[in-house]
Amino acid sequence: MRPERRQLAGILLISTSALMLEVILTRIFSVTMWYHFAFLAISMALMGSAVAGIALYFLPRLADPRQAKRWIGLAALALALATPITFLIYLRIPLQLSWGRGAFSFKQLLGLIVVYLDLTVPFFLSGLALSLALATWPKHTGQVYWADLMGAAMGCLLSIAALEALGGAGALLSTCLVAACAGLVFTWRRGRWQMASALAIIILLSVAVWGAATHKWLTITVNKTGGAEPPRIYEEWNAHSRVTVYETSYYPFYWSVDQRYWDKVIQEKRYLNHALLLIDAVAGTPVQEFRGLLHEEEFLRYDLTSFAYHLIDQPNTLVIGPGGGRDVLAALASGAPHVTAVEVNSLVVDAVRGPLAEFSGHLYERPDVTIVVDDARGYITRSPERYDLIQASLIDTWAAGGSGAFALSENSLYTIEAFKTYYEHLSDRGILTISRWYLTERPAETMRLVSTAMAGWKSAGVADPRPHVAVVARPNASGQAEGMATALFKRAPFTQAEIELLQAKAAELGFTVLYAPSLPTHEEVGQFIEATDPLAVIAAYPLDISPATDDRPFFFNLVRLGNLFNPALSASGVYRTSMEAMTILVVVMGIMALAGILFVLLPLEIGARRRGLPRASARLLGYFAALGLAFMLVEIPTIQRITVFLGRPVYSLAVVLFSLLLFSSLGSLWSSRQPITDKKLTGWFFAVLVLVVVLHALAGDWLVRATIGQSLELRLGLAMLRLAPLGFMMGMPFPLGMRWAGSHQPGVIPWLWGINGVMSVMGSALAMALAIHVGFQITLVIAAVIYGAAGALLAIDVRQAAIQKT
Numbered sequence: 001m002r003p004e005r006r007q008l009a010g011i012l013l014i015s016t017s018a019l020m021l022e023v024i025l026t027r028i029f030s031v032t033m034w035y036h037f038a039f040l041a042i043s044m045a046l047m048g049s050a051v052a053g054i055a056l057y058f059l060p061r062l063a064d065p066r067q068a069k070r071w072i073g074l075a076a077l078a079l080a081l082a083t084p085i086t087f088l089i090y091l092r093i094p095l096q097l098s099w100g101r102g103a104f105s106f107k108q109l110l111g112l113i114v115v116y117l118d119l120t121v122p123f124f125l126s127g128l129a130l131s132l133a134l135a136t137w138p139k140h141t142g143q144v145y146w147a148d149l150m151g152a153a154m155g156c157l158l159s160i161a162a163l164e165a166l167g168g169a170g171a172l173l174s175t176c177l178v179a180a181c182a183g184l185v186f187t188w189r190r191g192r193w194q195m196a197s198a199l200a201i202i203i204l205l206s207v208a209v210w211g212a213a214t215h216k217w218l219t220i221t222v223n224k225t226g227g228a229e230p231p232r233i234y235e236e237w238n239a240h241s242r243v244t245v246y247e248t249s250y251y252p253f254y255w256s257v258d259q260r261y262w263d264k265v266i267q268e269k270r271y272l273n274h275a276l277l278l279i280d281a282v283a284g285t286p287v288q289e290f291r292g293l294l295h296e297e298e299f300l301r302y303d304l305t306s307f308a309y310h311l312i313d314q315p316n317t318l319v320i321g322p323g324g325g326r327d328v329l330a331a332l333a334s335g336a337p338h339v340t341a342v343e344v345n346s347l348v349v350d351a352v353r354g355p356l357a358e359f360s361g362h363l364y365e366r367p368d369v370t371i372v373v374d375d376a377r378g379y380i381t382r383s384p385e386r387y388d389l390i391q392a393s394l395i396d397t398w399a400a401g402g403s404g405a406f407a408l409s410e411n412s413l414y415t416i417e418a419f420k421t422y423y424e425h426l427s428d429r430g431i432l433t434i435s436r437w438y439l440t441e442r443p444a445e446t447m448r449l450v451s452t453a454m455a456g457w458k459s460a461g462v463a464d465p466r467p468h469v470a471v472v473a474r475p476n477a478s479g480q481a482e483g484m485a486t487a488l489f490k491r492a493p494f495t496q497a498e499i500e501l502l503q504a505k506a507a508e509l510g511f512t513v514l515y516a517p518s519l520p521t522h523e524e525v526g527q528f529i530e531a532t533d534p535l536a537v538i539a540a541y542p543l544d545i546s547p548a549t550d551d552r553p554f555f556f557n558l559v560r561l562g563n564l565f566n567p568a569l570s571a572s573g574v575y576r577t578s579m580e581a582m583t584i585l586v587v588v589m590g591i592m593a594l595a596g597i598l599f600v601l602l603p604l605e606i607g608a609r610r611r612g613l614p615r616a617s618a619r620l621l622g623y624f625a626a627l628g629l630a631f632m633l634v635e636i637p638t639i640q641r642i643t644v645f646l647g648r649p650v651y652s653l654a655v656v657l658f659s660l661l662l663f664s665s666l667g668s669l670w671s672s673r674q675p676i677t678d679k680k681l682t683g684w685f686f687a688v689l690v691l692v693v694v695l696h697a698l699a700g701d702w703l704v705r706a707t708i709g710q711s712l713e714l715r716l717g718l719a720m721l722r723l724a725p726l727g728f729m730m731g732m733p734f735p736l737g738m739r740w741a742g743s744h745q746p747g748v749i750p751w752l753w754g755i756n757g758v759m760s761v762m763g764s765a766l767a768m769a770l771a772i773h774v775g776f777q778i779t780l781v782i783a784a785v786i787y788g789a790a791g792a793l794l795a796i797d798v799r800q801a802a803i804q805k806t
Contacts, residue, residue, distance in 0.1 A: 003137050006185055011133050011144060012151035013182035014076050018126035019155030020175040028168050030280045031242045042764045043592050048123025050757020051599045056131045058607055068136040073186025075129040080180035080201055083122045087172060090118055116591055135749055141738040142672020149665030156657040160239040167237040168220050170213030177205040234355045236347050241279045243347040253286045256304040256474045256484035258510025265299050272296060277324045277351060285323030287352060290361030300330040304474050305393040307486050308433035309334035310505040311498060315388035320376040321395040323348055325363045338368050342376040349373055377418050381709035386427045393435040412644040414555035415548045419456020426491040438485035440475045444543035444558045446485045447528050453489050455547040467493035471514040471525055472506050550644050550704055552775035589765040596758035604751055616748035619797045620741055621755050626790035627733050628756040632763030633783035637776040642719055645704045655716060659723035664731025671732040686791025689729040690784045696726050697780030744801060
C-alpha cells in the first residue's frame with residue numbers, strides 16, 4: 001500500500017513542527033539557562049525519536065495499516081497539546097545554575113535529568129508518528145523519509161521566521177499549531193469527533209500564539225543565578241538572541257580603571273548615567289547616556305580598553321562589536337574624526353536607535369558614526385578601506401546561536417586567519433587593540449590572544465612579530481578574581497618614542513606594562529612573547545594557549561580535561577565558564593548514555609529474550625549505528641564551520657540544516673527507485689559518499705579563505721551549492737537500509753530505528769568533543785571512515801543474502 005499525498009503532507013507537517021521545536025528550544029535554553037545547555041535540544045530530539053521506535057517495537061499492532069493512520073493523527077494532536085504542557089513544567093523546575101567555585105552538584109544533575117525527561121516527551125510523540133509511518137509503509141521508505149526531511153528543512157526556516165515575528169513564547173506555541181494542522185490532515189474524514197477535536201485545538205492554539213506574541217500571555221522567566229530578574233524597560237527576540245534593557249544606573253561604568261580615577265570621578269561626579277543592555281540575560285553591554293557634548297564623555301579615556309587612543313592622534317577607527325555604543329563614544333571623545341562600528345546583532349542596534357535613542361543622544365545617527373549590521377570579519381575583508389585603529393573590547397557572548405551545541409564558543413574573530421585580515425586592513429601607522437580578561441596567576445586567555453595574533457602577523461608576512469606587540473594590564477580589578485589586559489598589535493614595529501609614550505601613559509593611568517619591545521619582562525605573558533621556542537611553551541602549559549584557527553576556532557575553550565575540576569581555575573569567572581562548558585558536555589553525554597541504555601537498548605534486549613521478538617543481525621545493527629554516528633559527525637562540524645564562513649550562527653543554522661535536509665530528502669526520494677539488491681549499487685554509492693565527505697573536509701578552509709570577502713548573498717549561495725552533493729548522498733543510506741531490512745527482516749525495524757537514534761544522540765556530543773580537540777577537518781574525515789565501514793557492512797549483508805538465496 002502506497003502512502004497518499006495527504007498522508008505525506010501530514011508527515012511533512014509533523015517533521016516541520018519537531019524541527020521548529022528543536023531550534024526554538026535551543027534559543028530558549030540560552031536565555032533560561034546558559035549557552036552550553038543549548039546542546040540539550042539536539043539530544044532530546046534524537047532520544048525522543050529513538051524511544052518512540054522502541055515503543056512501536058513492543059506494540060506492533062499500532063503499525064497495522066488499518067490503524068496506523070489514526071494513531072499518527074492522534075500522535076500529532078498529542079504533540080500539539082504536550083508541547084506547551086511540558087514547557088510550562090520546565091519553567092517551574094527549580095534548576096539554578098549558579099556554580100560559584102564548586103563543581104556540578106547532585107541537585108543540579110537531578111534537575112537537569114528532570115528537564116531532559118520532561119522536554120523529551122514532545123520529541124517522543126513526533127518520533128512515534130514517524131516510526132509508525134516507516135513501519136506502515138516499509139516499501140516506500142524513500143517517500144516517507146523524503147516527506148520527513150523536507151518537513152524538517154521547512155521547519156528550520158520557519159523557526160527563524162517565528163522567532164523574529166513572534167518572540168520566544170509565541171514561536172514555541174506556533175510549533176504546536178503546525179502539529180495540530182498535521183493532526184487535522186490525518187483525521188480528515190475519519191470521524192466527526194476527531195475532526196472537531198483537531199479544529200478546536202487549532203483555534204485554541206491560534207489564540208494562544210496571538211496572545212503570547214502581542215500581549216505577553218506567556219512570559220519566559222530567567223533564573224540563572226537564583227536571584228530575581230531586574231525590571232525590564234525593553235525586550236525583543238530574534239533568532240540570534242533575546243535583548244533586554246534594564247533601568248538606568250547612577251554611577252560610572254568601567255571595564256577596568258585605576259582606583260584613583262574611579263574615586264576622582266565619583267567625588268567630582270564627572271560622569272553620566274548608563275543603562276544595561278543584556279543579551280540572553282547574561283552577556284551585558286552598557287548604553288552610555290550622551291547629551292551631545294563629547295567633553296562630558298572624556299572619563300571614558302581612563303578605561304584600559306581606551307588605552308590605544310593615548311598613542312595615536314585622530315585615528316580613523318573601526319569598532320568591532322560596539323553593542324550599546326560605549327566604545328564608539330570613547331573613540332569620539334578621544335578625537336577620532338569618524339568611527340565605523342560593526343555590530344552583528346540587529347536587535348542591539350534597534351534598541352539604541354529605538355527606545356534608547358534619546359538617552360544615547362542618537363549616537364548611531366551621528367554623521368561621524370557609521371553603524372553596520374554585519375559580521376565584523378566579513379565586513380573588514382570586503383572593505384577597501386584601511387584603518388588607523390581597529391578596536392575589539394571583550395567581544396564574546398555566552399548566548400547560544402542557532403547552531404546549538406556550544407554555539408558561540410566557536411568564534412571567527414579570534415583565529416589566525418582573522419588576525420591576518422586585521423593586519424591587511426591597518427594603515428601604515430595602524431594599531432589593532434583587543435581587550436580580554438587577565439588572571440595574574442595563570443593568564444592563559446591573554447597568552448592565547450597573543451599567540452594567535454602573532455601567528456596571524458606571521459601569516460601576513462611579518463618575520464618577527466615581537467617588535468609589533470605591546471600588552472598593558474590592570475591586574476585583579478576591584479571585585480574580580482581576574483583583571484584585564486589590552487594587547488596592542490601594530491602593523492609597523494613600535495618605535496622607541498612610542499614605547500616611551502606607552503610607558504609614561506601606563507604609569508600615569510596606573511596600568512602595568514606586561515610587554516613592550518626592548519623592555520625587560522617580569523611575568524608569563526612577556527616571557528612567552530620573548531620565548532625562543534614558543535611551541536614548547538604552548539605544549540608544556542597546563543591550559544590551551546595554542547593559536548586558534550578557522551579549523552579549530554574555539555578560542556574560549558582554554559581548560560584541558562586534566563584541569564576540569566581545578567579549584568584554582570574555578571576562582572575565575574573566565575576559566576569557570578570554560579570548565580562549566582566542558583563539564584556540561586561530559587554530564588550530558590552521561591545522561592544520554594544512561595537514557596539510551598534504559599529506554600532503548602535494555603527494552604530491546606528484554607523484548608528479544610522474553611517475548612520472542614525478532615532481533616536484528618549484528619551487521620544491520622552496526623550499519624544503522626554507523627549511520628547515526630557518521631551523520632552527526634558531519635552535521636555538527638559543518639554547522640560550526642559554516643558559522644565561521646557566514647559570520648552569524650543563525651545563518652549557519654538555517655543554511656546547513658535547510659540544505660542538508662532538503663538535498664537529503666531528494667537523495668532519499670531518488671534512492672526509493674533503486675534496486676537495493678544490486679551489489680554494484682552499494683559498492684559505488686558508498687565509495688562516492690566517502691569521497692564527497694572527504695572533499696568536504698579538505699576543501700572547507702580553502703573555500704572560507706577564498707570567498708569570505710564576498711557579499712552575504714553570494715556566500716549563502718556558495719554554502720548551499722557546497723552542501724548540495726553532501727546532503728544528496730547522505731540522504732540515501734538510511735532509506736536504502738530500511739528497505740533492505742523491511743524486505744528481509746521486517747520485524748526488526750524498531751531495533752534499527754532505536755540504535756540509529758542512540759548513536760545519533762551520542763554522535764552529536766562526540767562531534768562536539770572531537771571538533772574542540774582535533775578540529776573540524778579531522779572530525780569530518782573520521783565521519784567518512786565510518787560511512788565507509790557502514791557501506792562494507794551493508795555490502796556483506798547483501799552478499800550473504802544472495803548466497804543464501806542460491
